[in-house]
Each structure stands twice: as structure tokens, then as C-alpha cells.
Amino acid sequence: MKNFIKLASSIAICFLAAGIGSIFTVSAIPSWYATLVKPSFSPPNYLFGPVWTILYIMMGISLYIIWNKGIKNKNVKAALYIFGIQLILNTIWSPVFFGAHALFLALIIIIALWFYIVKTIKAFAKIDKLASYLLYPYLAWVSFASILNFSVWFLNR
Secondary structure (H helix, E strand, C coil): CHHHHHHHHHHHHHHHHHHHHHHHHHHHCCCCHHHCCCCCCCCCHHHHHHHHHHHHHHHHHHHHHHHCCCCCCHHHHHHHHHHHHHHHHHHHHHHHHHHCCCHHHHHHHHHHHHHHHHHHHHHHHCCCHHHHHCCHHHHHHHHHHHHHHHHHHHHHC
16 A cells, blocks of 8 residues: 555656646647747647656656655665656746746756756666666657757747
8 A cells, every 4th residue: 555655646746747837738728839830740739638648657657666765775865856856847847838938948948857857767777777768758758849849939039
């Protein structure tokens, strides 16, 4: 039961970030975002929700695996700290992009996010390979999202 609560908490922590982001995203998609010039490779809006849902679940499972190794371990503490930084960056991207309409600042944030995801993967890999592997799709998606963010900024500057 203790492990189930840790797993559920780990996933919930990640979905808290998603929830905060969605507050700014949901209303902006059909209004402000619809008015922007987007690159030809921009995916349809309906794709973002399912992709992020899967990624947040994988992030939560990854977090759980590391957390379950024991927070008294200094490598675990450091890895959780780095994970927390990337999750904060993840959380603030949507309010900046969709809420403040600050496309260039959002670009800076997503680049920092990308670097912290890499740092998280490296830190997790020292503790548990599976936990790090679960973050590779997240890194791939944020890589794509970074290019998309840059393109939207560039086309609308």
C-alpha cells in the first residue's frame, strides 16, 4: 500500500504541473493561439493532450522509481532536486507562452527545460536505468516543442 501511495503521489505531482499549464492553455488554444502563424509541421491541437498525458504518466513512474530508492541516498536527493527544477520549468512554460503570450521568454524557458531534462536523465541513470529511459520520450517531445516554439516566435515576431 505504501508503494501504491508513492506511485500515485509521484504521478499526481506531475499532473499538478499539467493542471497548472492547462489553466492557461485550454482557453488560449481556440482564441489567441489560433490567430498565430504556425509552421507547416505544427501538429493538430488535439494531439497535444494525449501526448502530454502519456508523458506525465511516464515522468511520474520515473519519479516513483527514483523516490523509491530512498531519499537518504545523496544521489537520490540530488536527482529529485534536478527533477523538481525541470518540473518547475515545465510548469511555468504554459503560463508564459499561452498566458503572457511571451513567445521569446517561453523559448528561453523551454531551452532551459531541455537542459534540465538531460540533467535529470543523467542523474536518474546513475540510480536506475529504467527511470532514465522513461524520460527519453519526454526529451524527444520537448525537443520538438522547442523547435515549434522557436518557429512560432520567429513567424510571429
